[in-house]
Amino acid sequence: MNQFRLFTPYWWILHVVAVVFFFWLGHIVHF
Amino acid sequence: MTIKTYTKTTLLFGLVALSIGGFFLHLRIHPIAKNPANIVPVVSGVLGIVIVPLLFSSRRLISYGYVINGMQAIIGTVLMAHYSIAHWPAPATPAAMILQTLLADILVLWGKFFLGKALFDLEFHGYDQTREMKGKTYRYPNYGWWLIHLATISLVYCLGHILWR
Numbered sequence: 001m002n003q004f005r006l007f008t009p010y011w012w013i014l015h016v017v018a019v020v021f022f023f024w025l026g027h028i029v030h031f
Numbered sequence: 032m033t034i035k036t037y038t039k040t041t042l043l044f045g046l047v048a049l050s051i052g053g054f055f056l057h058l059r060i061h062p063i064a065k066n067p068a069n070i071v072p073v074v075s076g077v078l079g080i081v082i083v084p085l086l087f088s089s090r091r092l093i094s095y096g097y098v099i100n101g102m103q104a105i106i107g108t109v110l111m112a113h114y115s116i117a118h119w120p121a122p123a124t125p126a127a128m129i130l131q132t133l134l135a136d137i138l139v140l141w142g143k144f145f146l147g148k149a150l151f152d153l154e155f156h157g158y159d160q161t162r163e164m165k166g167k168t169y170r171y172p173n174y175g176w177w178l179i180h181l182a183t184i185s186l187v188y189c190l191g192h193i194l195w196r
């Protein structure tokens with residue numbers, strides 16, 4: 001479960017990508 | 032067949048059944064022919080029907096199945112809650128808020144999350160009935176960790192919607 005340790009490079013990349021993705025998702029979705 | 036394999040199979044069937052049900056519901060509500068963006072629930076559905084159960088079947092990859100299954104529940108919740116808020120019933124009586132929003136769909140989706148949680152916990156904590164649950168609530172893979180992610184993803188999504196128009 002090394003990949004789920006906090007603040008590793010893997011953790012940072014995953015979280016930056018996730019934040020950008022969800023920010024973009026909020027931007028494109030209009031109901 | 033061991034009890035473990037038997038129970039795991041039962042839970043996997045539950046997961047696949049709910050995924051297929053959700054997939055068909057999505058196809059009925061918004062077909063791809065109507066809007067190309069409707070490919071998103073289709074891809075998500077295929078992920079839920081094929082990929083996630085395969086990941087859950089493998090002990091080495093079960094963490095990925097667990098995280099993807101939970102994230103799908105969170106994304107579905109955020110999007111369906113957004114849709115419900117955008118199409119808020121008028122007049123907003125308690126009955127209308129329960130029956131004329133996507134609350135029912137969100138609750139069914141969380142059924143899928145809990146099936147995944149049971150599969151994951153049975154794999155990692157085993158079938159010892161007397162074993163105590165250990166670990167901090169807010170750390171992976173416990174419920175607090177999911178709550179933090181639900182809250183944070185909702186917040187980032189809302190900020191994207193409000194700030195980047």
